[in-house]
Every structure is written in C-alpha cells, then in structure tokens.
Amino acid sequence: MNLSHFADAVRLLAVWDRELVAITANSLHFAVASTIIAAILGIPLGVLLAFREFPGKRAIVSAAHTLMGLPTVVAGLLVFSFLSRSGPLGGIGLMFTPAAVIIGQAVLALPILVSLVYSGLARLDPELAETLHTLGASRLQRTVKIVREGRIAVASAILTAFGRVVGEVGTAMMLGGNIRWYTRTITTAIALETQKGAFALSIALGVVLMLVAFGVNFGLNYLIRFRPGSRAI
Amino acid sequence: MSGEFLDVTGTRHPLNATPTATPETHPTTRPRNVLEIDNLHFSYPDVGDRSVSGNVDPLLRIQHLAARSSEILVLIGDNGCGKTTLLKLMAGLLVPGGGSIERLGHGRAAQTTIPILVHQRPYLFAESVFANVAWPLKIRRVPRSEVRRRSLAALREVGLEKLARRWAPSLSGGEKQRAAIARALVLDPAVLLLDEPTSNIDAASIATVERVLRKLAAQNKTVIMSTHNLASAYRLADRIVPMQHGRPAPMRVNILKGYSLDPGEEHIGRFQVQDGPQIYCPAVAGHRTTAVVRMDDIILSRAEVATSAQNHLQGVVRAVELSTEELARVEVDCDGCTLTAMVTHRSVDEFDLRSGSELWATFKASAVELY
Numbered sequence: 001m002n003l004s005h006f007a008d009a010v011r012l013l014a015v016w017d018r019e020l021v022a023i024t025a026n027s028l029h030f031a032v033a034s035t036i037i038a039a040i041l042g043i044p045l046g047v048l049l050a051f052r053e054f055p056g057k058r059a060i061v062s063a064a065h066t067l068m069g070l071p072t073v074v075a076g077l078l079v080f081s082f083l084s085r086s087g088p089l090g091g092i093g094l095m096f097t098p099a100a101v102i103i104g105q106a107v108l109a110l111p112i113l114v115s116l117v118y119s120g121l122a123r124l125d126p127e128l129a130e131t132l133h134t135l136g137a138s139r140l141q142r143t144v145k146i147v148r149e150g151r152i153a154v155a156s157a158i159l160t161a162f163g164r165v166v167g168e169v170g171t172a173m174m175l176g177g178n179i180r181w182y183t184r185t186i187t188t189a190i191a192l193e194t195q196k197g198a199f200a201l202s203i204a205l206g207v208v209l210m211l212v213a214f215g216v217n218f219g220l221n222y223l224i225r226f227r228p229g230s231r232a233i
Numbered sequence: 234m235s236g237e238f239l240d241v242t243g244t245r246h247p248l249n250a251t252p253t254a255t256p257e258t259h260p261t262t263r264p265r266n267v268l269e270i271d272n273l274h275f276s277y278p279d280v281g282d283r284s285v286s287g288n289v290d291p292l293l294r295i296q297h298l299a300a301r302s303s304e305i306l307v308l309i310g311d312n313g314c315g316k317t318t319l320l321k322l323m324a325g326l327l328v329p330g331g332g333s334i335e336r337l338g339h340g341r342a343a344q345t346t347i348p349i350l351v352h353q354r355p356y357l358f359a360e361s362v363f364a365n366v367a368w369p370l371k372i373r374r375v376p377r378s379e380v381r382r383r384s385l386a387a388l389r390e391v392g393l394e395k396l397a398r399r400w401a402p403s404l405s406g407g408e409k410q411r412a413a414i415a416r417a418l419v420l421d422p423a424v425l426l427l428d429e430p431t432s433n434i435d436a437a438s439i440a441t442v443e444r445v446l447r448k449l450a451a452q453n454k455t456v457i458m459s460t461h462n463l464a465s466a467y468r469l470a471d472r473i474v475p476m477q478h479g480r481p482a483p484m485r486v487n488i489l490k491g492y493s494l495d496p497g498e499e500h501i502g503r504f505q506v507q508d509g510p511q512i513y514c515p516a517v518a519g520h521r522t523t524a525v526v527r528m529d530d531i532i533l534s535r536a537e538v539a540t541s542a543q544n545h546l547q548g549v550v551r552a553v554e555l556s557t558e559e560l561a562r563v564e565v566d567c568d569g570c571t572l573t574a575m576v577t578h579r580s581v582d583e584f585d586l587r588s589g590s591e592l593w594a595t596f597k598a599s600a601v602e603l604y
Contacts (some may be wrong), residue, residue: 127356134324134350135369135416145368149359 008200013207019181020201024208030098030176031166034105038113039158041106044156046117047143051129060078061118067111072170079104080174096177101185104171109161116160120153121146155223163216167209237306264301266337267424267455268323268348271297273332275322291330293318293479297387300424300457305450307466308459316459317353319476320426323457326352336424348457351431357401362393365401366416368477371520387415390448392441407438414445422522425449427458443469465472465522467604483556485528487572492520493603502542503600513543521603530572530600531561534593535584543598548572550590553581565594569601 012020048054049061082089083100093101128149132142147154169187176183180190186205193202274291293315300306308316321327324336325347336347358365367384375383391411396404404412410430417425427446431439439462446456446469448467460466466473467488475482489506496502496516504514504524516525531540537545547566555561559582564573572594580586 032566086441116540125356127352130321130326130350131352133326133371136349136420137372141372145358206395 005199005203007067007205009207012200012204013174015112017204020030020204020208023184023186023189023205026098026183027166027209028100028186028212030172030185031162033102034165035109035158035162037102037106037163038109042110042113042157042161043117043147043154044143046154047121047146049114049118050121050124051146061115064115065112066117067114070108070111072108072168073174074170075107076104076174077170079107083175086131091117095175096179096183098176100175101172101183104175105167105168106166107170109165110169112161112164113157116157117150119152120157121150123153124150153225156220159216160219161222163213166212243404245366245400264303268300268301268457269297269333269335269337270295271301271333271335273298273317273322273329275327275330277318278406281375291479293322295319295332295481298474298481299456302423302455303375303450303453304471305446305456305458305469306459307473308476308546309461309466309473310459310482314476315479316430316476320350320428320457320459323424324348324426326350340411347422348426349417349420349422349521350428350442351410351417351427351430353412353428353430356408357404357409357412359402360400360405361397362388362399362401362412363397365412366397366419369416369420373469379547383419384415388412388420390418391445395529405435409432410434411438411441413443418445418449420600422454424455424457426458429460429462430458431460431462439459439465464604467602483562485575487526487528487531489524489526489570490522491524493517493519493524502603503565504601504603508568510546510568512546512570513598514597514603517603523604525574525602526596526600528562528573528575530596531572533565533576533580533584533586534575534594534595537593538595540595542599544596544601545571546572546594548592548594550588550592552588553586555581563592566590567594 032068045060049057049064058059064233079100081087081093083092083103084090084093085095094103128146129142132145165189166169169185169191172178172183172185173188176185176188178184178188183198184210190202190205190209195203273293275293277289281592308319310316322329327566340431355411358368363384366387368381370383371528385394385397389396391414393408393411393415394410396408397432401409401412405578414425415425425446427472427518430442430446434442443465446458447457450471456469460471467486470488473484473486473488475484489504489509489512491505491507491509493514494503494505494511501514502514502516503511504521505511511523532540532542537547546567548565549570550563552564553561554564555578557573558575560575562573563576563581563586564571574594576586584590584592586592
C-alpha cells in the first residue's frame with residue numbers, strides 16, 4: 001500500500017464512485033433492516049422483562065446478556081444451518097440473498113437490543129408503571145409511555161445494535177456470499193479488495209465505515225444530552 | 234378491632250369512626266358511601282408472620298371500612314402498618330387475597346369512582362409540567378381545546394400555572410407533589426387517594442395541598458390519604474383511621490372543627506365548635522380550625538362537679554360501645570358537639586350509662602390541642 005492508493009481513494013470518494021455507493025447502500029440497507037426487525041422484537045421483550053415477573057425471566061435475561069458477545073461467524077453458522085439447502089428452511093431459497101444477510105444480522109442485533117432495553121428500563125422508577133396504571137392507561141398506552149420515558153436507553157440500544165451489525169463481516173460473508181452489486185457490504189468488500197490488493201476501494205470504504213461509526217457515536221452523545229424543549233401549550 | 238355500632242337513631246357507624254362536626258366548606262348534599270371494603274385481607278408473596286400453626290398472618294386485614302362522598306378520610310400509623318398497601322388495594326394496583334373492595338355508583342358515576350392514587354414520591358414524566366397534566370386526557374382522546382382548558386385549570390388549582398412549561402423532573406419536591414395532584418385532578422375523580430402528600434414538602438406546598446383537598450371534599454368528592462403529619466391529619470380529617478399491624482385500630486381522640494377566638498390579653502383561649510358550644514383551650518395566636526381532645530382526658534359525671542378543669546359540658550349519651558375487654562367508648566352529644574370518652578366497663582355499670590342518659594363531660598383547657 002502506498003500514497004497513490006490514498007489518492008485514488010480520495011478520488012473514489014470525490015466522484016462518489018458507483019460501486020462504492022452501491023456497496024455503501026447495501027451495507028446501510030442490511031443494517032437498517034436488521035436493526036428494525038430486531039427492534040420490533042427486542043423492545044417489547046425488553047419492556048416485558050423490565051416490568052413483568054414470569055417463569056424463565058432470569059434465564060432469558062442471562063441468555064440476552066451472554067449473547068451480546070455472540071461471535072458473528074457463530075450467528076452466521078446458526079442461520080446458515082437453517083437456510084442452507086439441507087436445512088429446515090432450505091426450500092425457501094434465501095441463502096446468498098440480502099434477506100439472508102438481514103436475518104443473520106437481526107440475530108446478532110436482537111440480544112443487544114433486549115439486553116440494553118431491559119437494563120435501561122429496569123432502572124426507571126418502579127412507580128412509573130403504577131402511575132400509568134392508576135391514570136387509566138391501556139396496556140398499549142402503558143408500553144408506549146414506558147418506552148418514551150426510557151427513550152434514551154432505547155435509542156442507545158438501537159444505535160448500539162446498528163453499530164454492531166453495520167461493522168460486522170462474519171454473517172454478511174457467510175450468508176450473503178459477498179456477491180457484487182447484490183450482497184456485497186462495506187466490510188465484505190474491504191476484506192475481498194484488500195486480499196486482491198485493490199487498496200484504494202478498501203481505503204475509501206474504510207473511510208465511509210468510519211463516518212458511519214462517527215455518526216452513530218454522535219447520535220448517542222446527542223441522545224444522552226437530549227432534553228426536549230417545552231411544547232407550546 | 235373493627236365492626237359497626239348503632240347509634241340512638243339506628244344509624245350504622247363504622248367502629249373506627251370519630252364523629253365530628255361537619256366542616257363549613259362541605260356541601261349540603263347527603264353523603265353516600267362511594268367505597269366499601271369488606272373482609273379484605275392481603276399479603277405480599279412470601280411475606281407475613283407465620284404463626285405456630287403454620288398459617289400466614291396476612292399483612293393487611295380489614296373487616297369493614299367505608300368511605301363516603303364529601304369526606305376526607307385519613308389513615309395514620311407507623312411505617313409498615315399497611316397504609317400504602319391499603320391505598321394501592323383501593324386503587325386497584327394490588328389484588329386482594331380475599332374479601333371485596335366495592336366501588337359504588339352506576340354508569341358514569343361508577344366510572345368516575347375509580348380511585349386515582351398520587352404516590353408519596355410521585356413519578357413525573359420526562360416532559361413539561363403541562364404535558365404531564367395533559368397526558369391522562371390525551372390518552373382518552375379528549376379534544377385538544379378541552380385538554381388545554383382542563384389542564385390549565387388543574388395547574389391553576391394547585392398554583393403551578395406559571396410553571397406549566399417547566400421541565401417536570403426539575404421541579405422541587407413540593408411542586409412535584411402539586412403537579413401530580415393536578416395530573417389526577419384533570420380526570421375529575423370521585424375518589425382521590427394520596428400517599429403521604431405532605432411529607433417532605435415545604436410549608437407553602439402543604440397549605441396549597443390542604444386547600445385543594447378541602448375544596449375537593451366540598452365538591453362532593455372523597456379524599457383518602459395517609460400521613461405521618463398529625464397536625465395535617467387533624468386539620469383535614471373528617472375521620473381518622475389509625476392503622477396498627479395491618480388492622481384498623483380504635484381512634485382515641487375527638488376532632489372538633491370550628492375556629493379559635495382571638496385570646497387578646499387573656500391567658501386562656503376559646504374555641505368555637507361548629508354548630509356547638511365554645512370550649513376553653515390554651516391561648517394560641519393565629520387562626521386555628523381544629524381542636525383535638527383525647528378521649529382519655531374526658532371525665533364523665535352524673536352531675537356537674539367542681540374541679541379545676543375549665544370545660545364542663547352537659548350532654549346526652551348517644552351510644553355506648555364496649556370496645557375492649559376493659560374499656561367502653563361513650564358518645565355524648567353536648568349541645569351539638571359530639572364527644573367520645575373512654576371509660577371502664579365498671580363505670581358503665583356504676584353510672585348505668587346507656588343511650589339517652591344525661592351526663593356532664595369535663596376536661597381541662599390544657600387537654601385541648603389546636604391545629
């Protein structure tokens with residue numbers, strides 16, 4: 001790698017290279033979609049764990065905490081075993097499609113969301129739930145309000161999960177197959193291009209990934225300091 | 234100790250009731266029961282005293298307790314005596330282990346008798362004070378203009394209209410308590426429950442809270458609150474229910490509503506009992522609305538006796554209740570002022586005390602406490 005590679009990387013970024021854009025779009029698409037799926041499942045589960053007592057709750061919490069550090073290749077392997085042709089869902093034909101990558105990344109994001117939402121909401125004042133109940137809120141209204149009250153914890157969980165999946169390479173490679181213009185993501189492209197010696201695209205993609213990471217970090221910091229202004233009365 | 238007794242008119246009274254004069258702010262409409270508790274018992278899971286026989290003694294057991302409209306009922310007692318648990322049961326936040334809590338009323342009336350509980354340290358949502366107060370109306374899809382009108386009216390009621398735009402969690406303890414009360418008031422509840430509303434708040438907030446609660450009672454609403462603040466309890470209460478080890482205990486003081494007269498240069502003060510006689514009391518400056526006389530401090534006699542005590546009131550026995558193995562509660566109507574005295578069973582027999590007996594009630598001026 002030499003200086004000319006950096007110059008080429010700058011050129012790729014400056015002209016907003018078509019392949020660079022496509023790979024970035026893929027990465028963001030897969031990460032956003034998988035985070036949304038994980039959020040739809042994980043936030044209600046986190047609320048349930050924070051405010052309800054039921055058999056098996058401790059086991060679920062422990063599992064969620066443990067699986068936060070699930071190796072990406074293990075998640076990939078797990079989903080692979082289901083989606084591969086010989087697997088129980090092999091007939092659907094999802095392997096090496098964007099859907100497979102999204103499912104794999106959602107599996108990675110889910111324990112992060114459940115664990116962080118639970119931890120954040122469990123720290124809320126226990127009288128919140130009673131207050132909502134005594135003011136006559138329905139079950140749905142109570143859940144929405146609890147999430148709103150714990151919005152910083154919930155948003156932090158979402159951004160942390162997004163940061164985890166947008167930068168992972170294991171599941172995207174195993175389940176997406178790194179197919180050009182189709183399932184290639186920033187991380188899989190960097191791995192491939194670097195091996196090929198095409199450092200310019202790797203460097204450019206690395207810069208984009210760093211910008212995304214900075215954006216997530218900035219968003220987290222903003223949320224921690226966020227306090228909505230008084231609305232008009 | 235719980236149950237009921239009949240007075241001379243045949244009216245049933247809860248055993249723990251302390252008959253008092255009706256405050257002047259109260260409405261003329263006839264009070265009716267809005268909440269009735271019967272044979273209630275409750276224990277938290279894995280909590281409770283296990284007796285020798287192995288049975289769990291419930292944390293809370295109430296044979297009968299009724300709350301009436303336009304009444305302020307105050308629960309007093311030590312920490313852990315079951316006040317908060319009872320309030321949470323009334324609010325439907327806890328499910329009784331047995332017995333019933335019946336909300337009385339029909340149609341819309343029954344709806345509005347669902348009690349709302351204001352916690353000791355109320356949780357305010359992380360948004361503006363106005364948004365907090367407006368939220369119960371918004372979730373009921375009340376039109377926006379009405380939400381605004383009712384929320385501002387509730388905030389005005391508790392003196393917080395100028396803080397409507399403030400970030401609610403940044404309010405002081407007293408302001409938070411008032412905001413939480415406003416958030417309950419917007420729903421116009423027939424029964425308002427408050428868990429120690431005057432603890433850990435400033436004197437100005439206590440005065441505001443007491444004013445709001447009196448006004449609610451005057452509007453035919455029911456207020457049930459717990460407190461450690463006896464002065465506040467005496468000032469507010471129409472009825473006080475002392476709690477001991479999860480059971481209502483007999484009340485041992487008379488609470489007389491009225492107003493104190495300016496003592497001027499006198500060394501002894503006077504208190505005008507509402508619709509009743511004047512009684513002598515310590516000379517205390519300032520306007521006082523409640524006089525408290527311990528039941529044990531009242532001496533009953535068949536004839537007026539000459540003693541150093543300043544208060545000699547002639548009256549007629551309305552009811553005699555044998556409350557414990559040794560003591561009886563004798564309720565005497567003294568010219569519109571109902572006094573209850575504790576006497577021994579022996580005295581009941583010796584004086585042949587029964588409904589309609591004529592008696593003199595004697596107590597010292599220094600036995601009267603003003604609030």
